[in-house]
Amino acid sequence: MPTELTLGIDFGTSNSAAALVDTQGRLQVIGLDGLRPEMPTALFFAGETHTVLYGSAAMEAYLSGTEGRLLRALKSLLGSRLMDEYTAVGDKSIRFFDIVVLFFKELKRRCEAHVGQSLTRAVMGRPVHFVDDDQERDMLAERTLGRAALEAGFTEVAFQLEPIAAALDFEQRVTAQTTALVVDIGGGTSDFTVIRLDPVRSQTSDRSADILATTGVHIGGTDFDRLLDLSTVMPLLGYRHLGKGSRPVPNSVFFELSTWHLIHQSYSRRALHFAKELWTDFVDPSLHARLMRALQGQHGHRMLSGVEAAKIACSVSGADARVNLDFLGDAPSVLCATVSADVMHSALQASLAQVVQCAQLCIERSGLAAVDAVYLTGGSSALRPLVAALRLAMPQARLVEGNRFGGVAAGLAYAGALQTQFHHSFT
Numbered sequence: 001m002p003t004e005l006t007l008g009i010d011f012g013t014s015n016s017a018a019a020l021v022d023t024q025g026r027l028q029v030i031g032l033d034g035l036r037p038e039m040p041t042a043l044f045f046a047g048e049t050h051t052v053l054y055g056s057a058a059m060e061a062y063l064s065g066t067e068g069r070l071l072r073a074l075k076s077l078l079g080s081r082l083m084d085e086y087t088a089v090g091d092k093s094i095r096f097f098d099i100v101v102l103f104f105k106e107l108k109r110r111c112e113a114h115v116g117q118s119l120t121r122a123v124m125g126r127p128v129h130f131v132d133d134d135q136e137r138d139m140l141a142e143r144t145l146g147r148a149a150l151e152a153g154f155t156e157v158a159f160q161l162e163p164i165a166a167a168l169d170f171e172q173r174v175t176a177q178t179t180a181l182v183v184d185i186g187g188g189t190s191d192f193t194v195i196r197l198d199p200v201r202s203q204t205s206d207r208s209a210d211i212l213a214t215t216g217v218h219i220g221g222t223d224f225d226r227l228l229d230l231s232t233v234m235p236l237l238g239y240r241h242l243g244k245g246s247r248p249v250p251n252s253v254f255f256e257l258s259t260w261h262l263i264h265q266s267y268s269r270r271a272l273h274f275a276k277e278l279w280t281d282f283v284d285p286s287l288h289a290r291l292m293r294a295l296q297g298q299h300g301h302r303m304l305s306g307v308e309a310a311k312i313a314c315s316v317s318g319a320d321a322r323v324n325l326d327f328l329g330d331a332p333s334v335l336c337a338t339v340s341a342d343v344m345h346s347a348l349q350a351s352l353a354q355v356v357q358c359a360q361l362c363i364e365r366s367g368l369a370a371v372d373a374v375y376l377t378g379g380s381s382a383l384r385p386l387v388a389a390l391r392l393a394m395p396q397a398r399l400v401e402g403n404r405f406g407g408v409a410a411g412l413a414y415a416g417a418l419q420t421q422f423h424h425s426f427t
């Protein structure tokens, strides 16, 4: 057992988590957000006090109406040009890259406070593809993540694929040789691996012979949020509204408003001006007025958070879930949208089919006719229609519900305890 501890960091699109294997060989999952292991990957730059809040404190400050700027889904920017761009927070501007560094500094600080010692070595998770079909940008995303970790104070960094980490965590619970399709469906990506699990081999550092295939696609819970926002809330602001001459209102503003990492773009002076000019395209001026209230009040994250909460509620109960939109100022009348099982089915059908196809491709590439178990992890793996679609596609496999939010971090910690090679720089 190495004397220096290695932190496993799962930097997720929606939530981040961290864990390590201590000197006694025991797994320690860090309580990153109070007692909770997972911390929303969110920062809030409070306008008046110039303070930066992280995790659930950031979400709470934004949702309670504190003036300031919320940033979420930063991982979706990795590999894109936006990473080097500056963005306005209060009276300053800051590079998106430096925002990621701030997040890692805080994460490192919280982990060090938890274990009571300095931590400089990290194994970080990465999705199978940060960016689909573009290897160069994908490599850039990994390098950027590594650079951000080094800048935050880590001196040794290694990477492991997120679905392999999830598999290593699952392996702790299997009692006999098992072939498994590990399904990790998070906020940004859906990742799969077919792996031969064996309790006897779990202490071996090189598992490449047991990893039979990995596949991944850039579809996750944030895409489901966008699709549901576009089918339930955005039409109330004019999306798909047929304007003068039966022309649909230009839709870019609605796409930005319903995409976590692009929302801020719709508040720029230029975007506001463009949206204001759209009034000539609307036959119903009340829809345009509502759109302008949403933009001027910077309610994008609030609407999307409402849709996300309704998605989760409807997924858990199967019943209709309402999204309250009173803050859009339609009083005295009540404005709300509804996420129902039918809406989920129609809005998400095409994306879910792609996710299931990617899972099937993984089994196909493994060369196995079927797997013994399908292990589900990641927050979106609880999505009802997705579980139903996977069950239908793989009727012979045993479906195992896993550690939904902490599994990847735990697996990264196990990988970290065996890891011998680290990067000290990224060029």
Ligand SMILES: Nc1ncnc2c1ncn2[C@@H]1O[C@H](COP(=O)(O)OP(=O)(O)OP(=O)(O)O)[C@@H](O)[C@H]1O
Pocket: 011, 012, 013, 014, 015, 016, 075, 162, 185, 186, 187, 188, 189, 190, 220, 221, 222, 308, 311, 312, 315, 316, 377, 378, 379, 380, 381, 382, 383, 384, 404, 405
């Ligand atoms: N019960 C549920 N039903 C459906 N979706 C859920 C449920 N609970 C959480 N989610 C969704 O899970 C997602 C977050 O999952 P998770 O924390 O695993 O993602 P992540 O690790 O941050 O993302 P990624 O691994 O893609 O970078 C969010 O989109 C959230 O809305």
Ligand SMILES: [Mg+2]
Pocket: 010, 012, 013, 162, 184, 185, 186, 187, 378, 408
């Ligand atoms: Mg994840």
